[in-house]
Amino acid sequence: MDFEFTEEQKIVVASLRSFATEELLPKYAHWDRTGEFPAEIWQKMGAMGLLGLRVPEAYGGQALDCVTAGLAIEEVARGDFNCCYGILNSSFAGDLLGKYAAPEIQAAWLPAMASGDKVVCICLTEPHCGSDAASIRARALRRGDHYVLNGEKSAITLLMAGDAGIVFAKTAPEAGAKGVSAFLVPLDLPGITRLPYADMGAKGIVRGSLFLEDVEIPAGNLIGPENGAFSRVMQTFEYTRGLIGLMCIGAAQVTLEETITYTKDRTAFGQPISKNQGVSFPIAEWFTRLTMARWHCYRTLWLRDQGLPHNSEAAMCKGFIPEICMGTIQDCMVLHGHYGYTQDFPVEQRLRDVAGQLIADGTPQIQKLIIARGLFGRDFV
Ligand SMILES: Cc1cc2nc3c(=O)[nH]c(=O)nc-3n(C[C@H](O)[C@H](O)[C@H](O)COP(=O)(O)OP(=O)(O)OC[C@H]3O[C@@H](n4cnc5c(N)ncnc54)[C@H](O)[C@@H]3O)c2cc1C
Incomplete structure (x- = not known):
């Protein structure tokens, strides 16, 4: 077992951490208030290679491994959860078109999607x-x-x-x-x-x-x-479900970090509120759950990279991690007091944004069905 990331993966994480903090986070609320599609950011993500992570190199993509794509989506989520859909959709479309479309379709759409010029x-x-x-x-x-x-x-x-x-x-x-x-x-x-x-x-x-x-x-x-499309699309979901787990974790983790700063700063009864175990313990508990969930996602994506089965593992990522992340963000909102309920902090928007991932790509019930089928056999569930 090797829990170390490659040098390339560490560089991806470091460069996306600053992109997320400096360029995505300052405009995160803007797209929510206006309801506009962040076209300028799509172009930027395209130029950075983020929309071609799973597009073959011959068509302008990076053809990176699934673990690196997971690290990338987790980092982007720290800045703007919704920009992760660019990675998610282009990875899904890149996998399907890259493997199964005719060469003319690949040439017409994959480079344009990878560069951010076209949305699929x-x-x-x-x-x-x-x-x-x-x-x-x-x-x-x-x-x-x-x-x-x-x-x-x-x-x-x-x-x-x-x-x-x-x-x-x-x-x-x-x-x-x-x-x-x-x-x-x-x-x-x-x-x-x-x-x-x-x-x-x-x-x-x-x-x-x-x-x-x-x-x-x-x-x-x-x-x-x-x-022949149904089985192919289901296999692609096995990939995106690992990514979705990490994108929710990115949003929850940054909210947790912001909440640690807030609770050290905010005082009540003459001391920082973080001094109360009622404040620090939920943060310690959610941090623990996020850490366990994160390693499960990395392993699921690693299994995919090795060509090993990961159907149940992917269902666990999708079926449980958005709920863990919703729980994290909801507790962080409460720890911000009434400010958490205002639009002065990103916590309320993250709660609304991450909620969509309880449903998209298959609900928790459907993921439990997949896991149970793996355990009992299809005929007994
Ligand atoms: C933010 C977001 C983005 C999305 N993006 C896309 C997209 O890009 N493309 C796309 O095609 N779709 C997309 N979807 C749709 C999404 O995939 C579906 O909403 C989802 O699969 C659930 O289907 P449904 O809404 O029809 O609910 P239904 O299938 O009607 O289910 C309703 C409820 O019944 C439960 N249920 C159903 N069957 C069972 C069962 N056998 N056992 C137990 N419970 C069951 C479900 O879990 C759910 O709680 C998106 C959804 C959201 C919220």
Whole structure:
């Protein structure tokens, strides 16, 4: 066992720590108050290579290992939780397009996504189903050298700023999960409309609903084999779930550190409030949980790097760590007294922003189902 990071990984962490503190954190609240997509930061993240972490080098990416991508997302979360969605989405799209798309699609979209010029969204969820993703109803019908797409996709991160979507649709509806295909769909095609959401947090990721009405795309925009998308997308979730754990930990850890400073400074009854065990013990407890959770995420991503199974481990990252981080941030809010409830400190925004990750990419219930299936066998759960 080797718990040491490589020199390259240490450099990534150090340089992103200052980027997060000096450039992201000062504008974190701005995107929340305005609800704008942080386009200028996307360009910067692209220039720094953060949007190409999982894009092949031939297409302008870094092709870095999963552990390094995890370290990167954890550091970015210390500055702006919502900028992590840039890493998350481009890692997801980079993995799927990099492995399974036609070379022309890769050349057209991967370099532009890695540089921050184009935004690619992941369009799986529909109004009637999210957890039960195999029940999607969007249809793709082959007509000669084209597919025609119809359907509605909901909850899509970055949709309102998106240039293309990886859209999942049924090509063989009778076959359930084995009838799902994925397509690269430019979002400026005729027949496409989008509607923005009013979310409680994560406002800068401009989520929305996508409507597809007789949208024609070339057959070459199919990603991977026809009817073969479902297992591929599920394998990609195993990767992003490790990243999500670390992005929540980054936000919780920085909040904990800010709270230590605050409670050493704030006095009550003639002494710093940190002198009360009722104040310092919750911080010690959450720090312990975050430390354990962090190593679990690193190990999950390491397993992926080694090509070893990590289905249950990834589900543990997604199913439990956002809850641990919500608990951390909520206690930190209380330890700030009434100031924690104001917008003078970032703690209330982090609580709203991190809450989205209790649901996105699969709820805690669905992650427990995955873990239980691994323990009992599919037929007994
Ligand atoms: C911030 C955010 C970003 C998102 N980004 C995207 C995106 O980019 N692309 C995309 O496609 N989707 C995205 N989503 C959607 C997300 O993946 C779904 O919301 C999620 O999978 C849950 O699906 P649902 O909302 O339809 O809830 P449902 O599936 O209707 O579930 C409702 C409740 O029932 C529970 N439940 C369902 N089935 C079971 C069961 N068998 N056992 C126990 N409990 C069960 C669930 O856990 C949940 O609590 C995003 C969501 C959020 C909040």
